[in-house]
Amino acid sequence: MKKIIKVGPISCDRVNDLICELCGKETTRTDPVQIEGTTLCVCKDCSKFGDHAKQGTKEQPSKIIIQSRLENRERRMKSKDVYEAETVNELADDYPERIRHAREQHGWKQEEMAQKMSEKLSLVQKVERGDIKPDDALVKKLEKTLGISLMEKVSLVKPEKKAMAGKGITLEDCIKTSKK
Numbered sequence: 001m002k003k004i005i006k007v008g009p010i011s012c013d014r015v016n017d018l019i020c021e022l023c024g025k026e027t028t029r030t031d032p033v034q035i036e037g038t039t040l041c042v043c044k045d046c047s048k049f050g051d052h053a054k055q056g057t058k059e060q061p062s063k064i065i066i067q068s069r070l071e072n073r074e075r076r077m078k079s080k081d082v083y084e085a086e087t088v089n090e091l092a093d094d095y096p097e098r099i100r101h102a103r104e105q106h107g108w109k110q111e112e113m114a115q116k117m118s119e120k121l122s123l124v125q126k127v128e129r130g131d132i133k134p135d136d137a138l139v140k141k142l143e144k145t146l147g148i149s150l151m152e153k154v155s156l157v158k159p160e161k162k163a164m165a166g167k168g169i170t171l172e173d174c175i176k177t178s179k180k
């Protein structure tokens with residue numbers, strides 16, 4: 001029952017770096033199988049979802065499994081095409097407000113906060129004004145001291161999510177910001 005049905009003239013070699021068309025996994029070889037009436041070049045794992053695998057078994061591959069594998073594939077393919085990573089953690093644009101707001105919530109003066117963090121007052125002031133971007137270590141310190149998060153996930157693949165926040169940011173903008 002391990003036989004793979006070769007379908008038509010299709011050759012899976014057309015996929016340069018051999019990515020399973022069902023789950024998106026990189027694999028050493030793919031085989032064409034019929035799934036839901038479509039021919040897909042899939043990895044060994046996924047070939048069992050091929051229609052031929054239904055013969056002689058009562059356990060049919062569930063559509064849900066296929067659906068979730070397809071979604072996986074979509075994610076992997078997109079991220080691979082664009083950047084390798086679907087989202088990046090970035091310092092939030094409104095970090096000065098977040099810091100000031102959190103500090104005020106705690107009822108701290110800038111001096112007090114600087115003391116708690118063992119940092120200079122001038123540094124706290126500059127960060128709150130947005131004059132300087134805190135580096136990773138400082139961001140962590142700020143987050144810990146204030147109990148807030150200054151990072152936000154920026155989607156590189158689906159910028160429309162950002163646009164929904166009312167900013168209308170395009171993919172290009174995302175690239176620009178991340179290069180700052």
Ligand SMILES: [Zn+2]
Nearest residue numbers: 020023043046
């Ligand atoms: Zn697969």
